[in-house]
């Protein structure tokens with residue numbers, strides 16, 4: 001049995017927040033929480049005007065709620081209940097599935113955890129691309145790994161189709177023609193697109209004002225589609241400066257029949273900075289044990305992502321140098337939230353006409 005250090009504190013039976021998980025208030029209150037004024041766009045993606053609405057939301061917010069997304073409600077419930085069953089297993093058993101031998105899949109802390117001195121009030125389970133998820137989860141026997149993997153695979157397939165639809169809308173919103181879309185990103189060959197599912201569990205927290213579920217970050221892929229359980233919510237996005245000059249955290253509360261879609265760093269690069277890779281975090285609460293299931297879609301591992309030529313101002317050139325997803329994940333492992341800036345070209349001085 002792997003040893004349980006104090007770093008592996010059991011969050012589910014906690015009566016207080018231990019020092020290992022207590023965040024400084026400067027980390028937690030770096031920006032004020034927005035009042036009711038700020039509303040994240042809710043978009044029916046089957047609407048004839050969906051492309052311009054989705055494009056507008058990704059430029060201005062980097063996030064929106066999608067309705068008419070086509071993911072069966074029953075499948076979302078199954079994902080949620082399988083995730084709950086997995087996280088309800090004893091800690092020492094979950095730890096047996098920690099990723100090893102180069103695989104990314106299994107139980108553990110997300111990579112961003114390495115950048116913070118304190119631990120987050122959450123647990124994660126990653127199902128990355130084509131790793132052998134059955135081999136990973138069958139270590140949890142007598143857990144029903146077969147039906148867990150079947151449900152997660154069905155979720156992955158449905159989410160991939162949805163990501164294809166969203167990507168098409170985004171490309172259209174950029175003014176590219178249908179026939180040009182094949183040249184870009186995962187649409188070229190959706191089956192080749194790389195993807196991953198991240199199950200997150202945020203147990204109730206006795207002192208939520210001292211803890212953070214998921215620290216502020218941007219996602220690295222093209223798009224993230226997130227299902228969150230009903231209840232108190234926890235996801236917040238950082239909205240750029242308002243008239244008062246300060247950025248604000250805006251709650252992304254659960255809404256019936258909605259999935260949350262957000263832009264990641266590689267889509268920011270692909271769109272030459274037009275679509276905004278949005279900073280977000282998850283806070284915790286006293287009452288609800290929240291589960292989220294994030295689906296990340298990115299380019300096939302070998303594909304270099306650079307800015308779409310039509311979107312580049314030929315006088316200044318592209319804003320970012322092309323990178324593959326694995327290369328970019330490597331850069332983030334070293335530089336975390338400075339990664340996007342590190343692949344940015346220096347701005348060229350434009351000659352006066």
Ligand SMILES: C=C1C[C@]23C[C@@]1(O)CC[C@H]2[C@@]12CCC[C@@](C)(C(=O)O1)[C@H]2[C@@H]3C(=O)O
Nearest residue numbers: 104110111112126196198217219220221296
């Ligand atoms: C495919 C991936 C995206 C992710 C890194 C990973 O290899 C698997 C975990 C993902 C996740 C989930 C929580 C937030 C995040 C930033 C992290 O640390 O791990 C994302 C990563 C990402 O978007 O780069």
Ligand SMILES: O=C(O)CCC(=O)C(=O)O
Nearest residue numbers: 198200214235282292294
């Ligand atoms: O659980 C959430 O609301 C956010 C999760 C998240 O940001 C992630 O998995 O990347």
Ligand SMILES: [Fe+2]
Nearest residue numbers: 217218219280
């Ligand atoms: Fe995220």
